[in-house]
Amino acid sequence: MAESRDADINAQRLYAEFVKGIWKENPVFVMVLGMCPMMAVTNSAINAIAMGVSTAFVLIGSSLLVSLLRNLIPREVRISTYIIIIATFVTVVDFTLQAMVPAIHKELGAFISLIVVNCLILGRQEAFASRHPTRLALADAAGMALGFAFALLCLGATREILGSGSLFGRSLFGEHYEPWVIMILPPGGFIMLGLILLFFNWMRQRKTMRPAIAAEEVRR
Amino acid sequence: MNSNLLWIFISACLVNNFTLYYFLGLCPFFGVSGRLKTAFRLGLATIFVMVITSLCASFLNAFILPYAPYLKLISFIVVIASTVQFVEMVIRKLSPALFRALGIFLPLITTNCAILYLALTQTSKELSVVQGLVYAVGAGSGFTIALVLMAGLREEAELSSIPAVIKGTALNMIIAGLLSMAFMGFAGLFSAA
Amino acid sequence: MNQVNLTISAGQKEPGSFRLVFTLALAGMLSGLALAGAYQITKPIIDANKAEALRRGVFEVVPGSRRFTPVELVDGQEKVTAYATYDADGAFLGYALEGRSVGFADTIWLLWGYEPQRRRVTGMKVLDSRETPGLGDKIKKEKYPPFAGQFADLALEPMIIVVKDGREGNNEIDAITGATISSKAVAKAINDAAAKWLAHLPATPPPPDSAESQGSGGADEGERAGEGG
Numbered sequence: 001m002a003e004s005r006d007a008d009i010n011a012q013r014l015y016a017e018f019v020k021g022i023w024k025e026n027p028v029f030v031m032v033l034g035m036c037p038m039m040a041v042t043n044s045a046i047n048a049i050a051m052g053v054s055t056a057f058v059l060i061g062s063s064l065l066v067s068l069l070r071n072l073i074p075r076e077v078r079i080s081t082y083i084i085i086i087a088t089f090v091t092v093v094d095f096t097l098q099a100m101v102p103a104i105h106k107e108l109g110a111f112i113s114l115i116v117v118n119c120l121i122l123g124r125q126e127a128f129a130s131r132h133p134t135r136l137a138l139a140d141a142a143g144m145a146l147g148f149a150f151a152l153l154c155l156g157a158t159r160e161i162l163g164s165g166s167l168f169g170r171s172l173f174g175e176h177y178e179p180w181v182i183m184i185l186p187p188g189g190f191i192m193l194g195l196i197l198l199f200f201n202w203m204r205q206r207k208t209m210r211p212a213i214a215a216e217e218v219r220r
Numbered sequence: 221m222n223s224n225l226l227w228i229f230i231s232a233c234l235v236n237n238f239t240l241y242y243f244l245g246l247c248p249f250f251g252v253s254g255r256l257k258t259a260f261r262l263g264l265a266t267i268f269v270m271v272i273t274s275l276c277a278s279f280l281n282a283f284i285l286p287y288a289p290y291l292k293l294i295s296f297i298v299v300i301a302s303t304v305q306f307v308e309m310v311i312r313k314l315s316p317a318l319f320r321a322l323g324i325f326l327p328l329i330t331t332n333c334a335i336l337y338l339a340l341t342q343t344s345k346e347l348s349v350v351q352g353l354v355y356a357v358g359a360g361s362g363f364t365i366a367l368v369l370m371a372g373l374r375e376e377a378e379l380s381s382i383p384a385v386i387k388g389t390a391l392n393m394i395i396a397g398l399l400s401m402a403f404m405g406f407a408g409l410f411s412a413a
Numbered sequence: 414m415n416q417v418n419l420t421i422s423a424g425q426k427e428p429g430s431f432r433l434v435f436t437l438a439l440a441g442m443l444s445g446l447a448l449a450g451a452y453q454i455t456k457p458i459i460d461a462n463k464a465e466a467l468r469r470g471v472f473e474v475v476p477g478s479r480r481f482t483p484v485e486l487v488d489g490q491e492k493v494t495a496y497a498t499y500d501a502d503g504a505f506l507g508y509a510l511e512g513r514s515v516g517f518a519d520t521i522w523l524l525w526g527y528e529p530q531r532r533r534v535t536g537m538k539v540l541d542s543r544e545t546p547g548l549g550d551k552i553k554k555e556k557y558p559p560f561a562g563q564f565a566d567l568a569l570e571p572m573i574i575v576v577k578d579g580r581e582g583n584n585e586i587d588a589i590t591g592a593t594i595s596s597k598a599v600a601k602a603i604n605d606a607a608a609k610w611l612a613h614l615p616a617t618p619p620p621p622d623s624a625e626s627q628g629s630g631g632a633d634e635g636e637r638a639g640e641g642g
Contacts, residue, residue, distance in 0.1 A: 036243060036246050037333070040243045090293060110344070113336065114336060117297075187401040
């Protein structure tokens with residue numbers, strides 16, 4: 001368990017930990033974590049954002065707490081403690097949403113509570129927050145949360161545009177647009193995410209093939 | 221009452237399949253290797269955990285939660301984690317081979333969204349103890365059916381030649397999408413018409 | 414990935430099992446405190462939101478109403494709350510009742526208004542539904558297509574009938590194209606509720622002078638204004 005000392009943390013390190021969660025190690029597109037709530041709430045862009053913000057709050061809050069207490073929590077009961085911490089944050093978010101935006105809360109329903117079993121959050125506590133000082137843990141959590149929200153928004157916006165002909169509730173194509181309804185139904189969620197993953201795979205394949213292609217061209 | 225129970229079962233199992241309609245239990249759904257036997261046994265273990273969870277949730281709802289509704293989520297999670305721990309111990313004793321085959325997926329049942337969702341909706345729909353049990357068995361069966369179908373399809377897929385770029389999760393997502401579309405055929409099974 | 418390891422190793426030398434139990438108990442207690450606090454803060458707001466949503470629903474299904482009084486209807490073991498509505502001057506307008514039935518995807522919950530004098534439905538509002546977006550979902554729409562608007566002055570005897578080619582009788586409603594099942598479910602919800610609860614409505618409506626009827630009606634039980642008959 002290599003612990004980085006506070007003296008070694010400079011702005012560059014912080015930035016690196018933050019940025020990795022957005023693209024290179026994006027929790028959804030690359031690590032394929034946190035699927036469950038993802039697809040049910042991405043049938044519209046606003047739901048996706050609400051879920052992204054809620055998850056961010058829980059992830060950042062619990063990472064902060066876990067990192068602060070990392071030397072006090074005994075190893076044997078660490079998972080249970082993490083779960084208690086996460087569940088507390090999730091319940092608070094649930095109440096807050098219900099009080100402030102009841103319409104969105106009704107749309108998201110039980111999926112807000114399901115944030116607690118989002119493998120992403122527990123995974124980050126176990127893999128990172130419990131082993132690194134607070135500032136790094138915060139950067140990591142913020143980056144992952146942003147990456148997650150970004151992925152949610154991509155999926156949600158695409159599904160809403162194709163499936164409802166609107167974005168954020170505002171109709172884009174007029175009343176007589178015949179929407180591609182399957183996109184906001186469950187199969188659409190699966191297929192859309194599959195296509196996005198396919199795109200990412202293709203991009204990665206091209207990146208690894210590029211040196212080989214360049215070598216070919218040089219030989220010719 | 222009977223047709224009500226039948227509706228609850230069929231609805232949870234087929235019409236509103238927990239995995240293919242509500243996107244629950246996806247971690248094991250995509251994670252369990254394409255081996256039919258393991259998938260089926262994991263499904264059975266999940267059904268068992270769901271039934272126990274449903275019973276405990278009914279108990280909690282009736283006696284404890286009316287006094288402290290804000291403890292709902294935490295108490296459900298604790299129940300699920302404890303049940304999974306218990307099932308782990310039982311399986312390790314009764315069948316070490318199965319225990320090894322399931323590997324990491326046994327403790328991961330705890331993070332299976334489907335079980336927690338079951339407890340939460342059982343509460344919000346205010347189902348009775350019997351209705352809750354039927355709901356749990358239906359939901360678990362639906363999950364198992366989806367899991368087994370997926371495992372079978374992936375076994376087939378592995379034997380075919382597939383371009384490398386789509387292999388892996390991308391292909392599994394699309395297969396799941398097609399499965400989900402097929403299950404949409406069950407909608408309207410019990411309706412007013 | 415992560416291993417959910419919940420076993421408390423009592424046999425290990427350090428840390429002792431007391432420390433483990435203490436940590437968990439402390440975490441649980443702090444969590445409970447935080448949650449109780451959050452609950453206390455948000456509950457009033459949440460209750461106010463629910464009451465507001467109910468008010469809006471009731472006033473929508475009985476047009477012209479400004480106040481309401483909850484009325485509890487009892488049928489054997491089952492209880493249900495109806496809402497007696499009044500206009501701004503306190504004149505009785507009608508009742509708002511709940512209804513539910515199984516639609517295409519899941520249960521549909523709705524609120525509907527009823528005028529006992531003319532025995533007509535005065536309005537319908539879908540509270541909760543999971544119908545197919547773009548198809549069955551249109552039961553929530555008023556103008557395009559004009560589905561919910563059909564309930565503005567609807568006879569319900571002997572029962573509401575769903576037709577497909579245009580209304581003729583005044584107890585008929587036009588189904589939504591491509592959403593026959595959802596449309597029929599809405600009609601069934603009202604028919605069922607009417608058959609079951611209309612007989613239990615009080616012979617004379619309660620007076621609008623209780624605290625709840627000041628336009629900020631609560632969602633809890635109101636006075637029992639008369640059962641049976």
